Amino acid sequence: MARQHSPLVSVDPTSGCRILPPVSLGAGTHSDGYDEAWLQDLIFKHPTAMPIDELDPSYGPLIPICKELYTKAGYIDALFMNPLGMPTLVECKLWRSPEARREVVGQILDYARTLKKWTFSDLQREAARARREQSFDLAAHVSNHSAGFNFDKAMFADNVARNLQKGRLLLLVVGDGIREGVEAIAEYLQAATSLQFTFGLVEAQAFELAPKSWIVQSRVLARTLIINRTIVDVAAAGLIVSEDAPQTEDHGQLDERQKWMLEFWTDLTNSLKLDDKEQRSAKPLAGSNIYYPLPTQGSLWITCYFNSGKSEAGVFLGYDKTSQSAVEVIKRIEAEREAINSEFEESGLRLSWDHRPDGKLEVRTSTRFPSIRDDQYRQKELRWFSVAINAFVNVFRPRVAAAWGELTVG
Numbered sequence: 001m002a003r004q005h006s007p008l009v010s011v012d013p014t015s016g017c018r019i020l021p022p023v024s025l026g027a028g029t030h031s032d033g034y035d036e037a038w039l040q041d042l043i044f045k046h047p048t049a050m051p052i053d054e055l056d057p058s059y060g061p062l063i064p065i066c067k068e069l070y071t072k073a074g075y076i077d078a079l080f081m082n083p084l085g086m087p088t089l090v091e092c093k094l095w096r097s098p099e100a101r102r103e104v105v106g107q108i109l110d111y112a113r114t115l116k117k118w119t120f121s122d123l124q125r126e127a128a129r130a131r132r133e134q135s136f137d138l139a140a141h142v143s144n145h146s147a148g149f150n151f152d153k154a155m156f157a158d159n160v161a162r163n164l165q166k167g168r169l170l171l172l173v174v175g176d177g178i179r180e181g182v183e184a185i186a187e188y189l190q191a192a193t194s195l196q197f198t199f200g201l202v203e204a205q206a207f208e209l210a211p212k213s214w215i216v217q218s219r220v221l222a223r224t225l226i227i228n229r230t231i232v233d234v235a236a237a238g239l240i241v242s243e244d245a246p247q248t249e250d251h252g253q254l255d256e257r258q259k260w261m262l263e264f265w266t267d268l269t270n271s272l273k274l275d276d277k278e279q280r281s282a283k284p285l286a287g288s289n290i291y292y293p294l295p296t297q298g299s300l301w302i303t304c305y306f307n308s309g310k311s312e313a314g315v316f317l318g319y320d321k322t323s324q325s326a327v328e329v330i331k332r333i334e335a336e337r338e339a340i341n342s343e344f345e346e347s348g349l350r351l352s353w354d355h356r357p358d359g360k361l362e363v364r365t366s367t368r369f370p371s372i373r374d375d376q377y378r379q380k381e382l383r384w385f386s387v388a389i390n391a392f393v394n395v396f397r398p399r400v401a402a403a404w405g406e407l408t409v410g
Helices: 036-045 098-115 120-131 138-144 153-166 182-191 256-271 324-335 337-345 375-408
Strands: 008-012 016-020 063-071 074-081 087-092 170-175 198-210 213-225 231-233 240-242 289-293 300-307 312-319 352-355 361-368
Touching (some): 036 074, 036 170, 036 198, 063 098, 063 138, 074 098, 087 098, 120 138, 120 153, 138 153, 256 289, 256 300, 289 375, 300 324, 312 324, 312 375, 324 337, 324 375
Parallel strands (some): 087 170, 170 198
Antiparallel strands (some): 008 016, 198 213, 231 240, 289 300, 300 312, 352 361
């Protein structure tokens, strides 16, 4: 059964009640001017109509960059940026069938994959072409709309390039008249495992207040987050840390090391019994790491890793340092350091608290084995990870969830 928006009622002490019927988006000559292009233009001119804080506040505020941005995958309806260099892609579509929904999701994912290959210069060039402004300066444009921010053009350009490379984007699909069952649209996203994106599905309903004047009511119908992960790759003797974490379903061509890792992580996740039954499981991977998501819109997580070069196994609290909310959560966590250490020691493990040269805090527990991939130590490794992960979830998950809720709700 289709959901219906009830008309809004305008109440004025002088003129009384007036019903504002919802605007129905159409196509072509039957739209009376209310079509996808109209919705696209409305959102571009008034981005505050989008519930960005409900989707992922780290992408706000939305600064309009251009419409009809050309890519090899097609034209993006609208591109927005925030002062931190985090891009938002918006597609405006009418919802008429499940096939149309799958098509638009596939389309916006194609856009994201294409942008992943772009540099800052590519984005600058195509934005200028879309705006038809030969002298358009993307950084200057964002700076002019960033009152209250300590804006640095060079840092902004670096952040944009990094976010494009990682596929760290907000993908926003906006439509009206969305039918029941469309929340399952998240299932279409499972193939996009090399991107670190937030996906939002928004129903936007407009009510005509007066000629050329509308009330826009938006609501989030679906929100799916691909967690920003940190890889600890230990193929070499040293510890190599990368914030890019492509995750693949293809386990067809694996070397012996990858096969061992995949089998070990599978055994661990299948056998692990956590005290906190609401904690989502990690996904077994063929690399040196797996990740337990925390309830923070993909901004914080628990990383489990092997460092073969040091014969080390460990668990640490990971977070996206570009997320202001995540950084604030970590500050609150560090303020409880003494209490956390005391609770954690009840599990028989110790935590280390180290600030990296880039300022990022690492809260970690680790141990060493004579040899990582020696089967005689496999059961000991499984038991150690079981204790360590359970301790991390018990100690950090409630604190992180409470702090995140205080920072992002209300």
